[in-house]
Amino acid sequence: MVKILGISPESYLMTIVLVSLFVNIVISIYGILARPSLIKKIIALTILSDSANVLAIYVGFRRAVWYPKPPVVTKLKPSPEDIVEFTKYAVDPLPQALVLTAIVIGLAVTLFLVFLTLQIYRLYGTTDVRRIAKLRG
Amino acid sequence: MSWKVHAVIIATVTTAIIVFSLLIASRGLMISIPLDTPRTLALWYLRTTYTPWNRNFSAMAPEGVTAIVWDYRGLDTVFETCVLYFAIIASVAIMRDIVIKPGSIQQRELGLSIIAKTATRLIVPLIVVTACAIALHGHLTPGGGFQGGATAAVVTLLILIVFSYIFTVERGITKNKMLVLRSVGLLGIGLVSLAALIVALIYNVPKVYILQNQPKPIAPIGLPYRIGPSLVSGTLIMFNIFETLAVVAGFTLLYLLLSYPEEEVRRYMVEEMRAGETHG
Amino acid sequence: MMTLIPLILMAIAALASVIATYLAIIEKDLIKAAIFSALQSTAYAALFYLLMAPDIVLTYIPVAVGIYPAVLVFLIKKTERYEG
Numbered sequence: 001m002v003k004i005l006g007i008s009p010e011s012y013l014m015t016i017v018l019v020s021l022f023v024n025i026v027i028s029i030y031g032i033l034a035r036p037s038l039i040k041k042i043i044a045l046t047i048l049s050d051s052a053n054v055l056a057i058y059v060g061f062r063r064a065v066w067y068p069k070p071p072v073v074t075k076l077k078p079s080p081e082d083i084v085e086f087t088k089y090a091v092d093p094l095p096q097a098l099v100l101t102a103i104v105i106g107l108a109v110t111l112f113l114v115f116l117t118l119q120i121y122r123l124y125g126t127t128d129v130r131r132i133a134k135l136r137g
Numbered sequence: 138m139s140w141k142v143h144a145v146i147i148a149t150v151t152t153a154i155i156v157f158s159l160l161i162a163s164r165g166l167m168i169s170i171p172l173d174t175p176r177t178l179a180l181w182y183l184r185t186t187y188t189p190w191n192r193n194f195s196a197m198a199p200e201g202v203t204a205i206v207w208d209y210r211g212l213d214t215v216f217e218t219c220v221l222y223f224a225i226i227a228s229v230a231i232m233r234d235i236v237i238k239p240g241s242i243q244q245r246e247l248g249l250s251i252i253a254k255t256a257t258r259l260i261v262p263l264i265v266v267t268a269c270a271i272a273l274h275g276h277l278t279p280g281g282g283f284q285g286g287a288t289a290a291v292v293t294l295l296i297l298i299v300f301s302y303i304f305t306v307e308r309g310i311t312k313n314k315m316l317v318l319r320s321v322g323l324l325g326i327g328l329v330s331l332a333a334l335i336v337a338l339i340y341n342v343p344k345v346y347i348l349q350n351q352p353k354p355i356a357p358i359g360l361p362y363r364i365g366p367s368l369v370s371g372t373l374i375m376f377n378i379f380e381t382l383a384v385v386a387g388f389t390l391l392y393l394l395l396s397y398p399e400e401e402v403r404r405y406m407v408e409e410m411r412a413g414e415t416h417g
Numbered sequence: 418m419m420t421l422i423p424l425i426l427m428a429i430a431a432l433a434s435v436i437a438t439y440l441a442i443i444e445k446d447l448i449k450a451a452i453f454s455a456l457q458s459t460a461y462a463a464l465f466y467l468l469m470a471p472d473i474v475l476t477y478i479p480v481a482v483g484i485y486p487a488v489l490v491f492l493i494k495k496t497e498r499y500e501g
Contacts, residue, residue: 007162013424015158015167017464020431023154024438031442037500039447039492043454046485047438050461057468060179061171066420070469071201072279073187076368083184091469092179093201100206101217103476104283108224110485111391114492115228118395121496122406128501143443147436154435202472271475279471287479294487388484395491 010063017058024051038117038127042110049106053099060092071096182209193354197362198276198370206281207376211348215326218383222323225387229316232394237306237401247301257299264292268381275377276370282377286384293389302396315390322383329375333358348372427467434460445500451489458482 002008028051031044062068071093075082121127124135161167186204188195196204206214248254272285297305330348337345342358350371352359360371434457441453458481465473 005163007159009421010424011165011168012158012162013421013428014171015162016154016428017431018167018170019154019158019161020435023150023435027435027438027442035442035500037447037497039489039496040442040450040500043450043489044442046481047441047454047457050458050481053473054461054464054468057465057470057473059170061468062175063171064173067423068469070279070471071183071186072471073199073201076199077189078187080188080190083188087175087180087183090183090201092176093182093205094179096202096470096472097205097210099470099473100202100283100476101213103473103480104217105220107480107484108221111488112224112227114488115231115394118492118495119231122402127496143440147439150435150439151432154432279475281472284472284475284479287476287484291479291483294483298487395488399495 014063021051021055021058036129038120038129042113042117045113046106046110049102053102056095056099056102060095062089062091065089193352195351196370197351197368198373199368200276200278200280202279203275203281203373203377204370207373208348208350208371211330211376215330215348218323218326218380221384221387222319225319225390228391228394229312232397235397235402235405237302237397247303249299253299257295261292261295264295265289268292272377272381273374276373277368282380283384285377286381287388289381289385290388290392293385294392297392297396302393302398305393310389310393312390312393315386315393318386319383319390322379322381322386325379326376326383329372329379332360332372332375336360423467427464430460430463430467434464447493447498447500448490451486451493454489455482455486458485 025048028044028048032041032048035041035044065088068091069089071090073083073086078086117127120132124132126132182201182205185195186201187197187199189197196208198204198208268285268289270285271280271288272282275281275285293305293310296310333345333349334347337356337358340358342356344356345358346353346356349356350359350373351362361369362371363369437453437457437460441450441457444450444453458477462474462478462482465477
């Protein structure tokens with residue numbers, strides 16, 4: 001790898017991705033805590049869970065080869081040498097399976113929150129948490 | 138806060154990210170997060186996912202991620218489907234008892250314009266075909282049960298928006314039918330996970346595991362991994378089909394619950410509050 | 418130079434997602450916030466593809482670009498449109 005001023009460009013570009021993921025997490029946590037509308041809180045919660053999923057896939061990437069391949073065997077009748085060649089280039093498949101489960105569970109929770117918000121609006125007439133906190137019973 | 142303030146903040150944040158990552162990369166701090174050498178667990182999954190010469194230690198599916206989701210860690214996926222089911226049951230419980238009488242909404246021209254209706258009629262079969270292709274090839278290429286189900290759930294959303302809620306209910310897509318279809322899909326998943334057990338009881342094999350796909354050294358019974366020339370991968374294809382059915386029915390149920398007309402719901406809630414006052 | 422093109426595209430997608438997240442949280446009109454959230458999900462889908470996870474892309478595009486904005490627009494139509 002060529003180094004410019006002591007930094008290789010590959011590691012610099014990968015670090016940009018990592019830092020921007022953390023900035024996304026910070027902005028969405030601010031959005032959950034500081035915005036008064038229930039619907040804005042739901043939007044920020046979906047952004048937070050998506051950023052955590054991208055972080056999990058980023059950890060499973062493979063840095064030392066150009067260019068890594070998805071974990072799918074492409075020959076229909078492989079020999080043992082083909083499998084060894086496959087393991088030299090493939091990405092880690094375990095974080096992808098866990099992120100699939102995480103996406104489905106996040107979807108279930110968000111859909112239930114949407115129904116709860118709709119029922120709150122029908123009963124109390126507002127979706128502003130400051131006005132809901134002032135109601136008594 | 139005007140546009141200029143927001144543009145300045147965005148430019149500042151972007152430059153700060155670029156400069157800060159320059160500082161971090163020059164000190165070599167985050168160099169170890171995507172590793173240089175692969176992990177031992179990842180190598181084990183990649184080496185045993187499709188090896189036809191060694192039938193006792195393989196999942197016989199060329200797609201690594203689907204093999205992990207339904208074979209190596211199949212119990213996780215069964216419980217994830219249960220979590221989605223509990224969310225659907227909770228949403229049905231919130232909107233219980235609201236009945237829309239079909240004659241109470243005026244029969245004006247329902248839905249969007251004729252251009253939107255013709256375009257939807259043309260595009261719905263294409264989406265259904267794509268979703269079936271994604272779901273049925275889940276063990277060979279990227280895809281699978283949930284991917285195909287989520288793509289096919291877009292079809293009902295389109296029909297609900299472009300034509301109207303009354304049109305959909307009159308054509309037979311009602312809440313109760315979707316609940317039955319969802320339960321049929323989950324029953325299918327439960328039965329397929331016991332399939333190796335049933336086959337072992339017929340052939341009198343002493344030891345077998347639940348959710349077992351291929352023969353193992355201790356439990357030498359499994360399901361066939363190919364039928365004729367095509368690759369089927371045991372239980373994976375049946376899991377994908379039943380999961381697609383369950384996901385489509387579940388999402389259609391949620392859209393139907395979300396699109397009740399608001400005047401009807403308001404009338405129902407007012408009647409219920411009045412009945413509550415006279416009773417208690 | 419050819420070896421850097423996927424990594425440059427990854428960095429551009431990540432920076433675009435930061436801009437879209439900031440605009441989505443700041444916006445007071447909730448329909449525009451839902452559209453910015455869909456834009457951010459598109460940037461994340463490009464990032465998933467470049468990180469070589471095609472299974473996740475096939476799940477993420479119908480869920481985050483199709484289902485979430487549609488359900489949010491249903492909800493906004495039935496409740497309030499402007500925040501605050």
